Amino acid sequence: MVAPVDRGMGADQLDSLVAVLDLVRFQTARTRPELVQRSGLGRTVVTQRLAQLTSSGLVAEGALGPSTGGRAPRELRFRAEAAVVLVAELGATSISVGLTDLAGQLVMQREEQWDIAVGPEPTLSRVAELFDRMLAAQPDTPPWGIGVGVPGPVEFASGRPAAPPIMPGWDGYPIRDRFAARFNVPVWVDNEVNTMALGEYRAGLGRGADDLIHVKIGTGIGAGLISGGRLHRGTQGCAGDIGHIALVSELIETGPGATQQMCRCGKFGCLEALASGSALARDATAAAEAGRSPALARCLAEAGSLTATDVVHAAEFGDPVAVELLQRAGRLVGETLAALVSFFNPSMVLLGGGVGMSGDLLLATIRQAIYRRSLPLATRDLRIARSQLGDRAGLMGAGFMVVDELFSRALLGRWLYQGTPVGQPTLAAG
Ligand SMILES: [Zn+2]
Numbered sequence: 001m002v003a004p005v006d007r008g009m010g011a012d013q014l015d016s017l018v019a020v021l022d023l024v025r026f027q028t029a030r031t032r033p034e035l036v037q038r039s040g041l042g043r044t045v046v047t048q049r050l051a052q053l054t055s056s057g058l059v060a061e062g063a064l065g066p067s068t069g070g071r072a073p074r075e076l077r078f079r080a081e082a083a084v085v086l087v088a089e090l091g092a093t094s095i096s097v098g099l100t101d102l103a104g105q106l107v108m109q110r111e112e113q114w115d116i117a118v119g120p121e122p123t124l125s126r127v128a129e130l131f132d133r134m135l136a137a138q139p140d141t142p143p144w145g146i147g148v149g150v151p152g153p154v155e156f157a158s159g160r161p162a163a164p165p166i167m168p169g170w171d172g173y174p175i176r177d178r179f180a181a182r183f184n185v186p187v188w189v190d191n192e193v194n195t196m197a198l199g200e201y202r203a204g205l206g207r208g209a210d211d212l213i214h215v216k217i218g219t220g221i222g223a224g225l226i227s228g229g230r231l232h233r234g235t236q237g238c239a240g241d242i243g244h245i246a247l248v249s250e251l252i253e254t255g256p257g258a259t260q261q262m263c264r265c266g267k268f269g270c271l272e273a274l275a276s277g278s279a280l281a282r283d284a285t286a287a288a289e290a291g292r293s294p295a296l297a298r299c300l301a302e303a304g305s306l307t308a309t310d311v312v313h314a315a316e317f318g319d320p321v322a323v324e325l326l327q328r329a330g331r332l333v334g335e336t337l338a339a340l341v342s343f344f345n346p347s348m349v350l351l352g353g354g355v356g357m358s359g360d361l362l363l364a365t366i367r368q369a370i371y372r373r374s375l376p377l378a379t380r381d382l383r384i385a386r387s388q389l390g391d392r393a394g395l396m397g398a399g400f401m402v403v404d405e406l407f408s409r410a411l412l413g414r415w416l417y418q419g420t421p422v423g424q425p426t427l428a429a430g
Helices: 011-025 032-039 043-055 120-136 175-183 192-203 248-254 271-275 277-289 294-303 308-316 320-344 360-373 390-406 412-418 425-429
Strands: 059-064 074-078 084-090 094-101 106-113 143-150 187-191 212-217 221-227 348-352 383-386
Touching: 011 032, 011 043, 011 074, 011 412, 032 043, 032 074, 043 059, 084 120, 084 192, 084 390, 094 120, 094 390, 106 120, 106 390, 120 143, 120 175, 143 175, 143 192, 143 390, 175 187, 175 425, 187 192, 187 390, 187 425, 192 212, 192 221, 192 348, 192 390, 212 320, 221 271, 221 320, 271 277, 271 320, 277 294, 277 308, 277 320, 294 308, 294 320, 308 320, 320 360, 348 360, 360 383, 390 425
Parallel strands: 084 143, 143 187, 212 348, 348 383
Antiparallel strands: 059 074, 084 094, 094 106, 212 221
16 A cells, blocks of 8 residues: 655645656666766755655665665665556557556556447447456556557547547547546546557667657558657647648649549548558459459458458569559658658657558668658668567557656646545546
């Protein structure tokens, strides 16, 4: 049990408390002398804040650290095991559910096939059931919060999806309120491309890349942005929604024929309508039915339908139509990214999602298009790679989102006095 801290913390006290906690939490300072040095706070203030954090159970003083002459200081440790965070990532065709500790490490994970288009009620009931099972396996550790990623735009302040093209029936659905009422903890909901970007930035290949674009190419296409070391959500929460950027150059070069596919958003010429996993499946089916690819036609006859994965496999076996489809998708994604690279000047572009993680052909084509269309200075030190965490990125990012909010300056002082955020579901509402 975590002991309460005094209520009525002043602004200075809160600032120094968050500073000391962050230094220990991110292992930037491992001893009291290091804390004093790194925080710039006085020795007395550091001692007082540490006393608060140790009595609240968030920090423990452990073994003796290395001596620098004189008495060896004790090592400070963030107690990541003090509570857990429930996390879920809803995809277009699957749901992943997990449990992280307070340092964002995944303790448990489970994935199952699911069609998001069945709507919010059955989907969230299933997620709640899976949450219950995970909590039953960890009966002594309380959940302090819930983080959910969904495959569409979310108004972050309210935790509601906003006209998500691949989530019929979810527009404006109060995901946060539903889980907050059921589990009695604060809940944060975000577009899964944002949680993925956060996961990669904090625990994957993106560590240290303070300006980062993480692109997800799956059923749809979207991107999460880390800018100056922070997730950039934009005014409403839809920054990075690149799937619906219109491909004007494609329209000019190939005429209206190439862009006549209507996007799920209702418009024409969107990147997502031409280069996503569902676009690949659609174009591969048309090629198979027209007799242009015997390999894809065989696949279609056997399975009854084609997926983007079939296209990737056929391309690996050298099927010219599949190669052409992937190269076209890569070129269109790459050209869109080139514009973003010029605008945003990131040090890293990461590709994730089922299609984004597939084979070298797509990565090579995307790289080529970005380099061809960008200024040399913007690409001089630019790294373009596949996601390292894969299907764990979104879940881990959802965990980081929750702990970062709980330990933020805006919220820490509102719950630490009672020792736990449990019972304060409205914390997430800001
Ligand atoms: Zn669109």
